[in-house]
Amino acid sequence: MPSHSSSPKWISSTICGDEKQFVPAPFFRREFWLDRLPSQAALRITALGLYHAKINDHVVGDRALAPGWTDYRVRVPLQSYDVSSLLKPGKNVIGVILGDGWYCGRVGWFDRQRYGEKPELLARLEMEFPDATRVQIATDGSWKTTSGPILENDLLMGEIHDARKELTGWTTPGYDDSAWTPAQEGPDRDVILDTIDYPGVRRTAEIIPTPLDGGRYDMGQNFSGRIRIQVTAPRDTALTFRFAETLDPDGSLYTENLRSARATDTYICKGGGEETWEPLFTFHGFRYVEVDGLPADARLNITGLVLQSDTPPTGEFSCSHPLLNQLQHNITWGQRSNFLEAPTDCPQRDERLGWTGDAQVFIRTAAFNMNVRRFFHKWVQDIRDAQRASGGVPEIIPCPRPWDNEDGGPAWSDATIICPWTVYLCYGDTQILSDHYDSMRRYLEFIGREATIGLIRAHPDSKVYRGFGDWLALDGSGKLEGATPKDLIGTAFYAYDACLMAKIAAVLGKPDEARAYTELHAGIVKAFQRRFVTQDGLIDSGTQTAYTLALHFDLIPENVRAAAARALVQDIRQRDYHIATGFVGTPYILDVLTRAGYLDIAYRLLEQETFPSWLFPVKNGATTIWERWDGWTPERGFQDKGMNSFNHYAYGAVGDWMYRHLAGLELDEDAPGYRHIIFQPKPGGSITWASARLETAQGMAGISWKISGGTLEVELTIPENARGTFVPPAGFPQPSFPAFGPGTHVLRLQSE
Ligand code: BGC
Numbered sequence: 001m002p003s004h005s006s007s008p009k010w011i012s013s014t015i016c017g018d019e020k021q022f023v024p025a026p027f028f029r030r031e032f033w034l035d036r037l038p039s040q041a042a043l044r045i046t047a048l049g050l051y052h053a054k055i056n057d058h059v060v061g062d063r064a065l066a067p068g069w070t071d072y073r074v075r076v077p078l079q080s081y082d083v084s085s086l087l088k089p090g091k092n093v094i095g096v097i098l099g100d101g102w103y104c105g106r107v108g109w110f111d112r113q114r115y116g117e118k119p120e121l122l123a124r125l126e127m128e129f130p131d132a133t134r135v136q137i138a139t140d141g142s143w144k145t146t147s148g149p150i151l152e153n154d155l156l157m158g159e160i161h162d163a164r165k166e167l168t169g170w171t172t173p174g175y176d177d178s179a180w181t182p183a184q185e186g187p188d189r190d191v192i193l194d195t196i197d198y199p200g201v202r203r204t205a206e207i208i209p210t211p212l213d214g215g216r217y218d219m220g221q222n223f224s225g226r227i228r229i230q231v232t233a234p235r236d237t238a239l240t241f242r243f244a245e246t247l248d249p250d251g252s253l254y255t256e257n258l259r260s261a262r263a264t265d266t267y268i269c270k271g272g273g274e275e276t277w278e279p280l281f282t283f284h285g286f287r288y289v290e291v292d293g294l295p296a297d298a299r300l301n302i303t304g305l306v307l308q309s310d311t312p313p314t315g316e317f318s319c320s321h322p323l324l325n326q327l328q329h330n331i332t333w334g335q336r337s338n339f340l341e342a343p344t345d346c347p348q349r350d351e352r353l354g355w356t357g358d359a360q361v362f363i364r365t366a367a368f369n370m371n372v373r374r375f376f377h378k379w380v381q382d383i384r385d386a387q388r389a390s391g392g393v394p395e396i397i398p399c400p401r402p403w404d405n406e407d408g409g410p411a412w413s414d415a416t417i418i419c420p421w422t423v424y425l426c427y428g429d430t431q432i433l434s435d436h437y438d439s440m441r442r443y444l445e446f447i448g449r450e451a452t453i454g455l456i457r458a459h460p461d462s463k464v465y466r467g468f469g470d471w472l473a474l475d476g477s478g479k480l481e482g483a484t485p486k487d488l489i490g491t492a493f494y495a496y497d498a499c500l501m502a503k504i505a506a507v508l509g510k511p512d513e514a515r516a517y518t519e520l521h522a523g524i525v526k527a528f529q530r531r532f533v534t535q536d537g538l539i540d541s542g543t544q545t546a547y548t549l550a551l552h553f554d555l556i557p558e559n560v561r562a563a564a565a566r567a568l569v570q571d572i573r574q575r576d577y578h579i580a581t582g583f584v585g586t587p588y589i590l591d592v593l594t595r596a597g598y599l600d601i602a603y604r605l606l607e608q609e610t611f612p613s614w615l616f617p618v619k620n621g622a623t624t625i626w627e628r629w630d631g632w633t634p635e636r637g638f639q640d641k642g643m644n645s646f647n648h649y650a651y652g653a654v655g656d657w658m659y660r661h662l663a664g665l666e667l668d669e670d671a672p673g674y675r676h677i678i679f680q681p682k683p684g685g686s687i688t689w690a691s692a693r694l695e696t697a698q699g700m701a702g703i704s705w706k707i708s709g710g711t712l713e714v715e716l717t718i719p720e721n722a723r724g725t726f727v728p729p730a731g732f733p734q735p736s737f738p739a740f741g742p743g744t745h746v747l748r749l750q751s752e
Contacts, residue, residue: 008124008138010048011183012098013145016118019111022100022154024147025281028121028183029095031173032137034087038127041084043094046076046193049119050099052280054171055086063200064307065155065283068378069102069341070194071398072115074385076122078193079200083125091173094137096121097150099281102341105154107400109260109350112154114400120186122193144180150280156261156350159279163270164235198378199310201340207304214251215291217302222246222287222624222647224337224347225307226265228278233298235271240264240293243286245348245646249637253290256641261350274299283307285337285348285647287623308336311375315368317658319690321607326618328658332369334625334649335362339372342379342398346627346645353396354379357412357468358650361587363419365655367426368694376423377432383416384439391446395468407451409467410458410490411584414497416443421500424507427697428673433504440504441513444497448520451490455527458490466490470545473582474612474629480643482582484545488532489584492549495524499553503669528555537563544571545585551596552588565596577604579612579629587653594661594682599730602661603685606654614654625652663692665703673697679716680727681705698722710751718742 013026043060045053046067053060060081067077098119099105100112107114125137149165152158169175203225209217222245231239243263244253255263263284267277294300317328338344342354343362359379366372379397386399388406393416395408407413417440420432451457458466469481470489477483502517532539532550537560539546547568550556556564571580581589593602609615612629620632627648631639638644660666664681667674674696681690681703691704699719706713712732718724724740732749 008122009140010120010122010186010189011139011141011143011145012118012120012186013147014181014184015147017104017112019113022112022152022157023118025097025099025150025153026119026145027095027097027148027167027170028143028145029093029170029175029177029180030137030143031091031093033091034089036089036129037087038084038135039130040128041082041087042080042126043083043123044078044080044126045096045121045123046078047098047103047119047121048072048076048116049103050101050281051121052097052099053123054095055083056088056092056173057171058086060086062202064203065101065201065281065341068198068200069398070382071385072103072191075192075194075381077198078195079197080195087127093171093173093175094123094125095171096123097148097280099150099153101155101281102398102400106156106350108353110400110402139183141182141185143183144177145183146177146180153279153281155282156263156352157282158262158265158284159282160266161277161279162268163275163277164268166270196378199375201307202310203305204308204336205306207306209289209302209304212251215294216251216253217289217291219287219289219304220623221333222285222337223304223306223333224283224285224340225305226279226283227289228276228303228305229267230274230276230301231267231269231298232274233269233271233295233300235269237269237271237295237298238293239267239269239291239300241266242290242292243284244288244290245286246632247288253288254638257638257644257646258348259350259642261348263348278305283340283347285346306336307340309339309341309375311339311370311372313369314371314695315659316693317368317655317663317691319658319662320688321686323609323615323618324606324658327614328655330618330622330624331365331649331652331655333623334647334652335366335369337624337647338649339366339370339375342382345650346648348647349645354382354398355412356383356393356395356397356408356415357471357583358648360411360415360418361583361653362649363422364426364587365653367422368656368659371695373423373427373429376419380420380423380432380436383419384436387416387439387443390450391442392450393443407446410486410493412467413443414493416440417497417500417504421504424504425667425669425672428675430507434508437504437508440501444501447494447497452494455494455524456487456491456531457494458486468583470543470582470584472628473543473545473580473585475543475545475580475582482543482545483541484543484584485541488539488541488546489549491524491528491531492553492555495521495528495555496553498524525555529557533557533560533564536560538567539564542567542571543585544568544580544589545582547571548581548585548589548592551592561596565592565598568592568596569598569601572601572605577601577608578610579605579608579614583650586651587656590654590657590661594657599682599684602657603687606657607685614651622646625649659692659694662687663690663703664705665692665694665701674701674719675722677701677718677722677724678727679703679714679724680729681712681714682729683707683712693717696722712749712751714747714749716740716745716747718745
């Protein structure tokens with residue numbers, strides 16, 4: 001029996017690349033003897049980099065890309081697996097392969113080695129025997145290491161696997177490892193080993209592609225993941241797999257928008273029968289695959305494997321408009337593709353970063369489609385880990401070196417407050433508010449101290465970063481940042497932050513602080529009005545986003561709200577019912593129109609099929625949400641290859657409007673987590689029926705409605721522990737009993 005060992009050491013191989021140079025993935029193994037079976041056995045394991053662990057030839061757990069992505073200077077997730085069923089009396093072996101991952105592989109457009117030089121492993125197998133004795137096997141210099149078939153591995157570049165170099169039997173006991181060398185013990189590290197079980201990345205679907213000409217395959221869906229291959233080909237056959245989101249008009253793969261992400265996997269066959277392979281330490285954002293190097297008489301099967309963080313589906317939306325149903329599909333797949341360890345902007349090019357702005361605009365929609373509560377618990381912790389001593393928060397989280405911005409700017413770093421608040425609203429989760437209250441408070445103080453002049457945020461004279469404006473708005477400015485002034489956006493979000501902090505302080509039972517935030521909010525609103533709003537309720541820049549923010553955040557004096565809304569509608573009409581908002585205005589514009597009594601205009605925007613619009617990409621075959629309204633147009637072809645993702649969820653932020661207003665399933669801020677559900681369907685446009693279901697913290701909630709010839713039929717589902725209130729659409733009478741308890745309720749209303 002092994003003896004009780006001390007705490008595990010970080011171990012690594014001596015092989016080390018550099019900022020450009022990739023090196024083979026290190027393999028580690030440790031044999032041990034058990035003369036009886038333990039009653040309990042847990043493998044507690046983490047890595048700086050990625051680990052793939054096996055015990056006696058069985059893979060441990062079903063996570064991919066474990067342990068995940070955090071700021072490894074601060075925190076490393078430590079995972080625990082029950083492995084009792086994998087052990088046996090006699091000789092046993094633990095084997096682990098390490099990948100570069102985010103730790104020392106490429107992140108964003110930066111070179112390798114953002115956090116460290118080479119991957120390291122920390123693990124301990126903890127066993128307890130029936131007589132209560134405990135035994136541990138921990139990583140230390142007695143583990144042995146070598147390199148094997150994985151010649152290169154990188155999240156962005158891909159993986160190269162030379163099957164001829166496979167170490168057959170290396171995770172079975174008794175394998176001859178005499179040529180392996182002792183692992184190198186590293187120093188202890190001053191990082192938090194976080195044992196919270198955050199959602200892991202898992203394979204959530206398999207896709208069988210359609211073969212096309214020229215060695216190409218179409219998965220039929222843009223997604224994040226990788227492929228598994230089964231191949232029968234002669235030894236030494238080198239197969240190269242390239243990945244792309246879309247095709248050029250000539251049918252070849254369009255890869256220019258991947259920038260420096262090589263997104264190429266290579267497999268070199270060992271020969272002698274069917275070989276099965278799936279890369280371990282990479283993923284791609286793709287719909288199409290092209291294989292090169294396949295001999296004519298070889299056999300190849302390809303399966304697409306969808307990877308995403310474990311965020312179980314919770315919502316379903318459908319309606320009578322097929323293109324809107326496809327839009328909903330695209331939103332969901334944008335989410336599946338980009339909720340992978342962090343809410344990333346896109347999964348394909350050399351970026352894939354946790355842009356705070358994108359996450360903030362989309363979180364409400366995300367919380368309909370999937371259960372993202374624990375996913376955001378993790379990411380909000382990442383925000384905290386990145387928060388600077390000053391209280392400032394950078395624009396990408398986790399924040400890889402050398403990124404060091406103090407302030408991510410308006411609508412981006414405000415995710416610090418908006419995301420925890422949204423998790424609270426959607427799940428009734430006060431924990432996230434109390435855990436991060438101090439961080440939110442420090443953030444808001446930082447904004448007030450460093451990023452504002454007077455109460456105007458992002459004033460041109462302010463020292464700190466002024467953000468990305470209304471990113472990618474097609475508002476005629478010709479600028480990526482759109483025409484909405486940055487100080488207007490900044491001040492609007494400063495007001496919103498203060499308003500949310502007042503609510504958060506109240507929820508947490510801090511009335512004095514709530515009062516102080518309310519006062520701060522009132523001051524910012526006044527400053528906003530003085531600077532940006534005329535006495536007639538007009539805003540100088542006149543953009544759709546300017547009016548949308550001002551109206552949505554209640555920054556326009558009540559007596560001129562109607563005038564401001566009219567000005568917004570006038571702009572929409574002038575553009576022949578097209579949207580001109582960027583990332584910042586898009587999530588709210590339909591809400592604002594709805595609230596101001598312009599439901600008809602909201603529907604015209606939603607059902608618009610020519611660009612800029614949500615349905616333009618849908619009409620053009622999109623299976624996910626595009627980064628840009630004009631990512632591809634028949635006249636111009638592809639947008640600038642330097643920034644043109646076809647899988648960016650941000651504009652999918654319209655999704656929550658479809659659930660909340662079109663279908664009519666809304667929460668009540670005073671009874672968060674859907675303890676009180678407000679059913680307020682808003683038929684309009686060409687829609688004749690709609691249905692939304694949501695697995696809430698209380699259980700399944702749902703509404704479906706159908707309208708024909710002045711009759712509205714509605715079915716409501718209210719879960720246990722919840723109640724519902726029905727608010728009829730305009731033109732229909734209020735039912736005599738609008739309040740409902742748990743169960744299913746059917747209503748039939750005749751228009752007045
Ligand atoms: C990303 C965006 C992000 C933006 C900041 C882009 O490169 O893809 O989604 O929010 O930069 O402006």
